[in-house]
Amino acid sequence: QQQVKQSPQSLIVQKGGISIINCAYENTAFDYFPWYQQFPGKGPALLIAIRPDVSEKKEGRFTISFNKSAKQFSLHIMDSQPGDSATYFCAASTGSDYKLSFGAGTTVTVRA
Amino acid sequence: DGGITQSPKYLFRKEGQNVTLSCEQNLNHDAMYWYRQDPGQGLRLIYYSQIVNDFQKGDIAEGYSVSREKKESFPLTVTSAQKNPTAFYLCASSGREGQAYEQYFGPGTRLTVT
Numbered sequence: 743q744q745q746v747k748q749s750p751q752s753l754i755v756q757k758g759g760i761s762i763i764n765c766a767y768e769n770t771a772f773d774y775f776p777w778y779q780q781f782p783g784k785g786p787a788l789l790i791a792i793r794p795d796v797s798e799k800k801e802g803r804f805t806i807s808f809n810k811s812a813k814q815f816s817l818h819i820m821d822s823q824p825g826d827s828a829t830y831f832c833a834a835s836t837g838s839d840y841k842l843s844f845g846a847g848t849t850v851t852v853r854a
Numbered sequence: 855d856g857g858i859t860q861s862p863k864y865l866f867r868k869e870g871q872n873v874t875l876s877c878e879q880n881l882n883h884d885a886m887y888w889y890r891q892d893p894g895q896g897l898r899l900i901y902y903s904q905i906v907n908d909f910q911k912g913d914i915a916e917g918y919s920v921s922r923e924k925k926e927s928f929p930l931t932v933t934s935a936q937k938n939p940t941a942f943y944l945c946a947s948s949g950r951e952g953q954a955y956e957q958y959f960g961p962g963t964r965l966t967v968t
Contacts, residue, residue, distance in 0.1 A: 744896070751894070774955040785858075785944050785959035786897070831896055835955055839904070840885065840948060841912070842957055844896040 745769055746834050748845025756853050761819040763848045765832035768813065772834040776842070777806065777817050780829045789830070790817075822852045857881065858960035860945050865965045867939075875930045875963045877945035884949065886928035887957060890914060891942040900943075903928055932965065939967045 748765045755761045765775075773794055778786035792799045792806040792815065799806045805818040819826055832845040858879045867873045879886065885904045889897040899912030903922040917936025922928050928947075932939045942964050946957040 748896075776956070778959075783962070783964075785860075785946075785961045788956060788958065791956070837955075839902075839910075840955055840957075841887075841899060841902060842897075844898075846894060846896040 744846065745843040746832055746845040748832050748848060750848060751846070752849040752851070754851045754853060755822045757822060757824060759822050759852075761817075761822050761826070761850050761852070763817045763830055763832070763850075764814065765816065765834075765845050766812075766814045767834050767843075769834070769836070769843075770813070771836045771838070772843075773837055774835045775806070775808065775815050776833050776835075777804075778831045778833065778844075780831065780847075786831060819850070822850075824852045824854050826850060827852045858945060858947055858958060860943075860960040860963050862963060863961065865963055867965070867967050869967055870934045871967075872934060873932050873939075873965065873967075875932065875943055875945075875965070877928045877930065877960060878926055879928075879945075879947045879960075880926060881947055881949070881958065882925075883947035883958075884925070885947060886922065887946040887948075888912075888918070888920065888928070888930045889944045889946065891944055891962075897944065900930065932967075939965060941965060 776791035777789045780786040803820045808815045833842040887902040888900040901920040903909035945960045948957045
């Protein structure tokens with residue numbers, strides 16, 4: 743069973759719009775939450791990551807929001823561009839072994 | 855130019871044959887990982903190694919084997935015991951001392967077994 747649940751499975755957004763992807767977890771030992779971006783036929787690339795001691799982290803047009811009490815975190819892609827069309831994975835890890843547990847992925851399509 | 859290389863990019867094998875996928879990194883990372891990716895299921899951990907000559911099973915290790923004789927290399931063998939080996943295989947590595955969490959991925963090997 744997946745330790746990190748990700749939704750939606752896919753989404754379509756118009757150019758300039760906001761893409762929102764949500765993830766939820768149960769294991770309270772998780773203390774590192776990265777997001778990866780993957781283009782077809784390529785390996786995932788680390789996009790942005792957050793730790794539970796902050797509620798929000800922003801890098802350019804990408805923002806992670808973290809809600810520790812709800813055990814949820816989300817990725818917002820502001821001003822979405824066609825080049826953002828990719829599959830996005832959330833993940834979580836603990837400090838004991840650094841293994842990553844991945845969500846199932848969200849395919850984002852940005853329409854021009 | 856530092857990074858992770860996986861070879862070959864595409865691999866075709868007949869059922870019943872063992873096949874070894876290569877993964878090399880020049881990032882001086884201590885830890886290395888192998889994941890399997892299937893459509894709609896995200897990435898699932900096969901094996902990982904935190905130090906040379908040591909490795910642990912991940913969530914789906916059955917039918918796979920690994921070795922870690924050198925820090926730079928972590929080859930994965932898909933054995934004939936793996937019931938459904940056709941998949942996209944990804945290797946990753948991560949450092950230590952404050953960067954242990956950040957995993958960096960190679961370009962992947964797509965294995966097709968018929």
